[in-house]
Amino acid sequence: MDFTITKEQEELKAVVREFADKHVFPRVVEFEANQEIPPEIVKEMARLGLFGVVFPEEYEGLGLDPITAGLVLEELVRGDPECSLAVAFLVHTSWGHIACKYGSEELKEDVIKRAARGDLWIGIATTEPGAGSDLTGISVTAKKEGEGYVLTGEKAYISGVKEAKEKGTWFKDGGGHVTLAYTDKTKGHRGMTLFFIPLTDPGITVRLEKEFGRKGWSFGSFTINEVKVPEFYRIGDEGKGFYIAMEGFDHARAYIALTCAVAGKRALEIAAEYTKQRRAFGQPIAKFQGVQFQLAEHWSRLEAAHALAYKALWALKMEQEGKLNRFEVTKIAASAKLFAVEAAKAALDGAMRWMGAFAYTEENPVALAWKAVKSYDWAEGSLDIMRLIVAREVLGKEYIG
Numbered sequence: 124m125d126f127t128i129t130k131e132q133e134e135l136k137a138v139v140r141e142f143a144d145k146h147v148f149p150r151v152v153e154f155e156a157n158q159e160i161p162p163e164i165v166k167e168m169a170r171l172g173l174f175g176v177v178f179p180e181e182y183e184g185l186g187l188d189p190i191t192a193g194l195v196l197e198e199l200v201r202g203d204p205e206c207s208l209a210v211a212f213l214v215h216t217s218w219g220h221i222a223c224k225y226g227s228e229e230l231k232e233d234v235i236k237r238a239a240r241g242d243l244w245i246g247i248a249t250t251e252p253g254a255g256s257d258l259t260g261i262s263v264t265a266k267k268e269g270e271g272y273v274l275t276g277e278k279a280y281i282s283g284v285k286e287a288k289e290k291g292t293w294f295k296d297g298g299g300h301v302t303l304a305y306t307d308k309t310k311g312h313r314g315m316t317l318f319f320i321p322l323t324d325p326g327i328t329v330r331l332e333k334e335f336g337r338k339g340w341s342f343g344s345f346t347i348n349e350v351k352v353p354e355f356y357r358i359g360d361e362g363k364g365f366y367i368a369m370e371g372f373d374h375a376r377a378y379i380a381l382t383c384a385v386a387g388k389r390a391l392e393i394a395a396e397y398t399k400q401r402r403a404f405g406q407p408i409a410k411f412q413g414v415q416f417q418l419a420e421h422w423s424r425l426e427a428a429h430a431l432a433y434k435a436l437w438a439l440k441m442e443q444e445g446k447l448n449r450f451e452v453t454k455i456a457a458s459a460k461l462f463a464v465e466a467a468k469a470a471l472d473g474a475m476r477w478m479g480a481f482a483y484t485e486e487n488p489v490a491l492a493w494k495a496v497k498s499y500d501w502a503e504g505s506l507d508i509m510r511l512i513v514a515r516e517v518l519g520k521e522y523i524g
């Protein structure tokens with residue numbers, strides 16, 4: 124594994140860094156206060172092609188690999204340690220990739236091309252009021268009817284519901300979610316199928332939750348009241364939805380690991396600057412060895428988390444090239460998420476402590492990063508589920524089913 128990056132990757136990073144430094148970082152506190160990312164920022168991301176990074180060129184994307192998508196994400200998180208832009212980017216990139224890989228040609232022409240242009244956002248909806256970690260508990264159903272399927276039920280705690288429902292504000296055509304449903308409940312997880320559901324459909328009603336952090340990107344539930352989708356909105360074969368969803372989680376978890384490592388490092392940098400300015404007992408608090416040693420410990424763990432996140436992105440690339448098997452990728456991605464979330468939470472806790480009472484305000488990007496990273500205790504699979512996956516891959520399925 125080689126950490127050097129190409130000239131093209133360097134150039135792309137520089138473009139995103141300039142955008143993030145100039146247009147994003149100065150407005151992060153505003154994202155949280157107004158509970159939305161200003162539409163012009165999302166539109167600029169689209170103009171720069173950032174919603175099309177991993178989609179093939181024939182579908183109007185940039186045709187780049189997961190490592191390069193990681194380099195883009197890294198710059199977005201440096202600009203927005205509150206992580207709303209990261210959610211917008213990583214969910215769309217991961218689940219858009221899955222829709223593209225398993226979707227029909229008509230779906231690619233209709234949905235993927237618009238997603239790659241940044242005209243339509245793609246989210247994920249597996250969770251329901253009665254089912255999170257244990258997806259066999261979902262109750263959304265999809266019934267075959269004529270040339271399509273009719274879906275009914277409710278999804279809960281879903282990111283990006285507002286941005287997908289509202290046409291024109293952030294995305295010209297709003298968006299939709301890769302949604303898990305039962306096509307045959309008697310078969311358990313082998314009876315599940317994935318569909319693309321446009322949230323702009325009048326049969327979808329959205330309800331927003333009051334988020335705890337990363338408030339710039341919405342979070343809520345949606346009810347699906349007999350929504351008919353064409354057959355070509357099915358993603359993969361009937362009965363394969365659970366397995367395809369697991370592959371999507373690997374992508375999202377690798378990007379999440381990177382998000383947490385970078386948000387943690389960015390917060391440590393901000394806090395380190397603060398400790399140089401802030402004085403107590405006659406000297407800058409950066410001169411206290413208690414602060415220095417903790418800073419070094421957290422920084423080292425985050426360096427390790429950062430490297431492991433890139434290993435997970437590398438694993439996704441290797442899998443795409445047929446050089447690594449799925450189970451290995453799943454194990455690395457779950458380890459990366461587990462390690463990075465824990466390392467970043469500990470680092471952010473330390474960084475907040477050094478910033479004193481100022482840390483405990485909504486004006487402080489370090490506190491906003493802490494709230495964002497905390498969401499990854501659960502989002503795209505809880506840390507306990509990461510532990511189960513890693514243990515299963517190490518011990519074998521006969522020990523953990």
Ligand SMILES: Cc1cc2nc3c(=O)[nH]c(=O)nc-3n(C[C@H](O)[C@H](O)[C@H](O)COP(=O)(O)OP(=O)(O)OC[C@H]3O[C@@H](n4cnc5c(N)ncnc54)[C@H](O)[C@@H]3O)c2cc1C
Pocket residue numbers: 246247248249250254255256257279280281282283342498501502503504505506507508511
């Ligand atoms: C900010 C945020 C954004 C989200 N966005 C989305 C989204 O866009 N789309 C989407 O589909 N979902 C989304 N989710 C939901 C997320 O995927 C779920 O929260 C997650 O899968 C856990 O499910 P749950 O919350 O129902 O917890 P539960 O499944 O009820 O679990 C509760 C606790 O029990 C633990 N637990 C469960 N089973 C086991 C076990 N076998 N062994 C040990 N411990 C266990 C879990 O680790 C957890 O700590 C989001 C969540 C958050 C917080």
